[in-house]
Each structure stands twice: as C-alpha cells, then as structure tokens.
Amino acid sequence: MQRAYARLLGASDLLSAAKALKAIGDAVGLTHPAVIGDYSDRQLLTAENGQALSEVFGWEEDFQRDWVEQSLNRVSPVGAVCRVTTRPFSWKSEVMASLAEELAGRSGRSWHLTPERGIAGGISVPIHLPRCSVGSVTWVTRDKAIDLAGVLQAHGDLLRLAALHFMDLLYAGRDNDISEPYAALLSEREVECLTWVALGRTDGEIAELIHRSPTTARFHVENAMAKLEARNRAQAVAIACQLGLIHAIDSER
Numbered sequence: 001m002q003r004a005y006a007r008l009l010g011a012s013d014l015l016s017a018a019k020a021l022k023a024i025g026d027a028v029g030l031t032h033p034a035v036i037g038d039y040s041d042r043q044l045l046t047a048e049n050g051q052a053l054s055e056v057f058g059w060e061e062d063f064q065r066d067w068v069e070q071s072l073n074r075v076s077p078v079g080a081v082c083r084v085t086t087r088p089f090s091w092k093s094e095v096m097a098s099l100a101e102e103l104a105g106r107s108g109r110s111w112h113l114t115p116e117r118g119i120a121g122g123i124s125v126p127i128h129l130p131r132c133s134v135g136s137v138t139w140v141t142r143d144k145a146i147d148l149a150g151v152l153q154a155h156g157d158l159l160r161l162a163a164l165h166f167m168d169l170l171y172a173g174r175d176n177d178i179s180e181p182y183a184a185l186l187s188e189r190e191v192e193c194l195t196w197v198a199l200g201r202t203d204g205e206i207a208e209l210i211h212r213s214p215t216t217a218r219f220h221v222e223n224a225m226a227k228l229e230a231r232n233r234a235q236a237v238a239i240a241c242q243l244g245l246i247h248a249i250d251s252e253r
Contacts, residue, residue, distance in 0.1 A: 001024055005161075008162055014170065015051065018166075021137070028155055033137065035057075037170055038129065042073045077096040081124070082135075086128060119141075120142055123159060124137070189220050197233050221233065
C-alpha cells in the first residue's frame with residue numbers, strides 16, 4: 001500500500017494517478033475506486049486522453065451508464081453523507097441501498113451499489129471544495145469478508161491523504177482561483193438583500209425593508225447570485241457565508 005501511495009505522489013497525470021489509486025485499494029481488498037469531482041455534476045471524470053476514470057477503476061459499462069443516464073449523483077447516499085461530514089467513513093451496501101430509496105423517492109432512480117449487483121460496501125473520503133462543492137473518493141469492495149471498519153481504522157489516514165492528493169491533481173490546471181469570480185465584489189445593497197434572504201425574507205418583505213419594489217429586491221438578489229456563480233438562492237447564501245460577506249442585520253426591523 002505504501003508503494004502504491006508513493007506512485008500516486010509521483011504521478012504527474014490523471015491516468016497514472018488513477019492506476020495508483022486503484023493499486024492502493026487493491027492492497028486492502030477495496031478493488032474499485034470511484035471519484036466524484038462534484039456531486040452537482042453527473043458527468044464521468046476523464047483522464048487527459050479522454051478515457052473515463054471509472055473504466056480505469058474497473059467499473060463495468062452498465063454501472064457507468066446508470067450513473068449518467070439516471071443522474072444518480074442527485075440521489076447518491078454516499079454524497080448525502082459526504083455533505084454532512086469531513087471524516088472518512090465505511091459503509092455497507094445494504095444500508096446505503098436503503099438510504100438511497102429514501103433519497104430517490106418517486107423519481108424511479110435505482111441506486112447501483114447494491115448487494116444484488118455484487119457490492120459489499122466501501123470506504124469514502126469526503127472532499128469539500130471551493131464554492132460549496134462536495135466531492136468524494138471512495139474505494140468499493142465486492143468481498144463480503146472484508147472488515148471495512150478494521151480497514152478504516154488501520155488505513156484511514158493514508159486513504160484520506162491519497163484522496164486529497166488525487167483531488168488536488170484532478171483540479172490542477174483548472175480555473176479554480178476563487179478570487180476571480182468575486183473580483184466584482186457585491187454592492188452594499190446586494191449584500192443587504194442577500195442577508196435578508198438568509199433570514200428567510202421574501203422579495204416582497206425585502207422590498208418593504210429597503211423601501212423599494214419587489215422587482216428591485218429580486219434584481220439585487222439575482223445580481224448577487226450571478227456574481228457568486230450560484231445556481232440558486234440557497235447556494236448564494238452558502239457561498240456568501242463561506243466568504244464572510246453575510247453580516248448581521250437586526251431581524252426585528
């Protein structure tokens with residue numbers, strides 16, 4: 001395992017790093033890595049030569065196809081856990097399958113890492129990224145005899161380091177300078193309106209508070225969303241909080 005980790009540290013491209021990541025898992029019986037760069041994106045990650053990393057990791061075509069066609073990123077139980085923790089965790093497939101059913105609701109999506117499809121469980125490392133994105137690096141096993149909790153206790157630190165290093169390599173060279181999207185800082189009015197959004201106020205209520213029309217209030221909030229590159233109001237608030245832009249307002253006003 002240490003040798004495979006050294007290979008990962010020495011890798012200069014994603015294809016080599018992906019092979020090293022798989023070798024790390026092979027050493028402890030977790031033979032199928034799975035890397036999610038961002039749970040808001042269903043697209044499969046690829047190496048520099050265009051090859052899907054999931055193929056390098058040994059995933060069959062039907063697993064890869066299900067992830068994309070059924071948008072399983074939206075109902076991933078692993079992703080749900082990753083959003084609320086920063087620590088590596090082990091999981092069993094039957095437990096995750098049950099959680100997936102709750103997340104999927106009536107969507108008709110069928111989670112694919114189930115006992116029926118030969119999956120026993122895995123170990124996942126949450127990766128919290130800039131702009132409130134969440135990804136993960138997971139090692140999956142089909143061997144029911146693997147003591148996942150024991151592997152996590154014995155090798156969790158190294159798996160975490162490997163996951164972080166791989167994700168750093170994945171994002172190297174991409175435009176991830178978080179200062180650039182916010183070069184045009186939010187105006188005082190945009191910050192004020194976004195703060196009222198954080199406090200649960202509607203456009204109509206915000207309009208009364210700032211003595212403007214609801215259309216104007218909505219305009220300021222949407223401008224803030226655009227500058228923060230947020231997909232919706234909730235994400236805009238989360239990003240603004242992360243950047244320290246949200247300030248206290250007397251909610252009794």
